[in-house]
Amino acid sequence: MRLDALETRGLRSPVQRFLKLILRDKAGLFGVVLFAFVILVALLAPTLAPHDPLQQNLRASRQPPAWHEEGSWDHPLGTDNLGRDMLSRIMYGTRVSLTVGFVGVVIASTLGLVLGLLAGYTGGRTDSIIMGITNLFLAVPYLLLVVVVASVLGRSLLNVILIFGFTNAPLFVRITRGEVLRIRQSGYVESAVSLGATRTRILIDHILPNLIGPLLTVATFEMSGMIFYEAGLGFLGLSVPPSIPSWGNMLAAGRQYIQFSPWIATFPGLAIVVTSLSMNLLGDWLRDLLDPKIRRSAS
Amino acid sequence: MKPILEVRDLQVNFDTVDGTVHAVNGVSLDLHQGETLGVVGESGSGKSVSMMSLLRLIPQPPGRIVAGEALFRYGDQEVDLISLKKRPMVSIRGNRIGFIFQDPLSSLNPLMTIGDQIRESIERHTSRRGTEARKRVIELLDQVGIPDPEARYRNYPHQFSGGMRQRVMIAIAIACDPEIVIADEPTTALDVTVQAQIVDLMNRLSEELGIAVIWISHDLGVVAGIADRVAVMYGGTIIETGSVDGLYAHPRHPYTVGLLGALPKLHINEPELVNISGTPPSLFAPPTQCPFEPRCPWAFDRCRAERPPLEPIQSASNETHLSACWYDLENDRPRRRQA
Numbered sequence A: 001m002r003l004d005a006l007e008t009r010g011l012r013s014p015v016q017r018f019l020k021l022i023l024r025d026k027a028g029l030f031g032v033v034l035f036a037f038v039i040l041v042a043l044l045a046p047t048l049a050p051h052d053p054l055q056q057n058l059r060a061s062r063q064p065p066a067w068h069e070e071g072s073w074d075h076p077l078g079t080d081n082l083g084r085d086m087l088s089r090i091m092y093g094t095r096v097s098l099t100v101g102f103v104g105v106v107i108a109s110t111l112g113l114v115l116g117l118l119a120g121y122t123g124g125r126t127d128s129i130i131m132g133i134t135n136l137f138l139a140v141p142y143l144l145l146v147v148v149v150a151s152v153l154g155r156s157l158l159n160v161i162l163i164f165g166f167t168n169a170p171l172f173v174r175i176t177r178g179e180v181l182r183i184r185q186s187g188y189v190e191s192a193v194s195l196g197a198t199r200t201r202i203l204i205d206h207i208l209p210n211l212i213g214p215l216l217t218v219a220t221f222e223m224s225g226m227i228f229y230e231a232g233l234g235f236l237g238l239s240v241p242p243s244i245p246s247w248g249n250m251l252a253a254g255r256q257y258i259q260f261s262p263w264i265a266t267f268p269g270l271a272i273v274v275t276s277l278s279m280n281l282l283g284d285w286l287r288d289l290l291d292p293k294i295r296r297s298a299s
Numbered sequence B: 001m002k003p004i005l006e007v008r009d010l011q012v013n014f015d016t017v018d019g020t021v022h023a024v025n026g027v028s029l030d031l032h033q034g035e036t037l038g039v040v041g042e043s044g045s046g047k048s049v050s051m052m053s054l055l056r057l058i059p060q061p062p063g064r065i066v067a068g069e070a071l072f073r074y075g076d077q078e079v080d081l082i083s084l085k086k087r088p089m090v091s092i093r094g095n096r097i098g099f100i101f102q103d104p105l106s107s108l109n110p111l112m113t114i115g116d117q118i119r120e121s122i123e124r125h126t127s128r129r130g131t132e133a134r135k136r137v138i139e140l141l142d143q144v145g146i147p148d149p150e151a152r153y154r155n156y157p158h159q160f161s162g163g164m165r166q167r168v169m170i171a172i173a174i175a176c177d178p179e180i181v182i183a184d185e186p187t188t189a190l191d192v193t194v195q196a197q198i199v200d201l202m203n204r205l206s207e208e209l210g211i212a213v214i215w216i217s218h219d220l221g222v223v224a225g226i227a228d229r230v231a232v233m234y235g236g237t238i239i240e241t242g243s244v245d246g247l248y249a250h251p252r253h254p255y256t257v258g259l260l261g262a263l264p265k266l267h268i269n270e271p272e273l274v275n276i277s278g279t280p281p282s283l284f285a286p287p288t289q290c291p292f293e294p295r296c297p298w299a300f301d302r303c304r305a306e307r308p309p310l311e312p313i314q315s316a317s318n319e320t321h322l323s324a325c326w327y328d329l330e331n332d333r334p335r336r337r338q339a
Helices: A005-009 A013-023 A027-047 A086-121 A124-139 A144-151 A156-182 A188-193 A199-235 A245-253 A263-290 A294-296 B049-054 B086-092 B112-127 B131-143 B162-174 B192-209 B221-224 B243-248 B254-261 B301-305
Strands: B006-016 B020-031 B034-039 B064-075 B079-082 B096-098 B180-184 B213-217 B228-236 B237-243
Touching: A005 B006, A013 B049, A027 A086, A086 A156, A086 A199, A086 A245, A086 A263, A086 B049, A144 A156, A156 A199, A156 B086, A199 A245, A199 B112, A245 A263, A245 B064, A245 B086, A245 B192, A263 B086, A263 B180, B020 B064, B020 B237, B034 B049, B034 B086, B049 B064, B049 B180, B049 B213, B096 B162, B112 B131, B112 B162, B112 B213, B131 B180, B162 B180, B162 B192, B180 B192, B192 B213, B192 B221, B213 B221, B221 B243, B228 B243, B228 B254, B237 B243
Parallel strands: B034 B213, B034 B228, B096 B180, B180 B213
Antiparallel strands: B006 B020, B006 B064, B064 B079, B228 B237
16 A cells, blocks of 8 residues: 555545534634624624513512512513613623624734834834834823813723723734744745845745734733623723613713622623633634644644 | 855954954965864854855844855856845855754744745745645755655654754755855764764765865764864864874874873773863953963963964975964974974
């Protein structure tokens, strides 16, 4: 038998390999499914939600969840102090949280990637200027900035996203720059230079692919962080206007009723936890998937 | 026939906070087509720096090529690698002159397949694209002795053993049919049996393809196995050069004598390994005297006053055996001053 025939025998087919790859990391798989579920809920909120999230009904206010003896399946997770359906509000709140997290991270990582690459790859004066500004930004108390911007520009989703995008960019700048410096020193970049590769080629073939792993991990982590902070700002009344159902606003509203109607604050809190968890698991899973060494090993 | 590479009086400094390091102090050498030149010396003797300077691969700053020229002849062209503009320099690297590094694992991008990494150089320097480039890669993998090249094309570096990775590096270095390959200690990170295979491979390739090889090493044994000529470096300069047979049999420089004497001998029972006492010179001082003088048993006042030039040895037969020493070891007396 020929050598290549021998080697092909006993090899998994691409489909089998892909399945094996997905199935072996149970925690990662759980994260992927959970995250897909959260995204689906956000996308399909108008179809899935049993009620209009803004529809008030003071006669049915503070109704407990369905499994409670006073609850009803008309409002599976109960109602809030104004009689709005909790489940519907949480579903719509997913949209706010995911938008803030996703767009915020895209802005922060794009800014960070461009500036970090510039700083790390050109070095010299460009590096000093970019890193100077970055460090200046890091020194500004972030919550104070948010309060100032929110009170000057008013409460809006766009403002929250922009604030998160800009205030998180310095972190991405620093990580990108550090990684670029590390990769620039690596043997394969040195070797590429000795082969006559141009700076652009080295950037595209060697630096960017090796940046993706670490940046992706930070990005998912930051995304769940932003969802957290959005909720925190909402709780302080600095995030989106109260008319928009967001988890932070719901938490804030539920605070005064926590003693007698704990579900009003509990469910949005749970939603935040589940979403953050799914993102962190997803981040680990993606990073492993992008590393050929881990991707190839059997377990 | 003119040598394809002619290096004259190459000087490289490094500016550090402690002062200027004179890493390479006037290296001159010739390389002829198809010939293998071994460059030996201990760590810090300037062998890597001088060879990397030829392709201007040292970081500048802190590195600085202060003087010298390196005439490289290929086709009907003649260029000075030291004064060459950046753009033509980049098109010589990896194309007309290939480079092989010491550590084959860190020299390969972990996220790129082996095939793509070899292909990168081909597509950079030749007009081969697509299937044609792929065919060339597979041909190269086969040429450097990697079994089942079609399947191996898609493998990642971590799936290769150390010896196989070094074969890949060799494939990359010869991908564009270069005139010269500079190999910087290519076998140091490998175990002895694999070393022998790599040496055989390089011998075969340089013979088949007519490539001139500069083989940097601190292993006199490996160099004896591969080189036609040897240049011994010490303190940033070549102190002796000659054919492998001539130089190993009749070393003329005290440092070479010490180096060869320090090789462990298997046929006699040595109670202790022989060494050269003392330490290599500090390279901060400007080179005004013989760098080996402090460790040399034959040193005399002239060695401290003047730096000996690399000159032919009178007694040598017709071969070009040069040594940089004021002492005539053969006749055991100081060399006579020329008028």
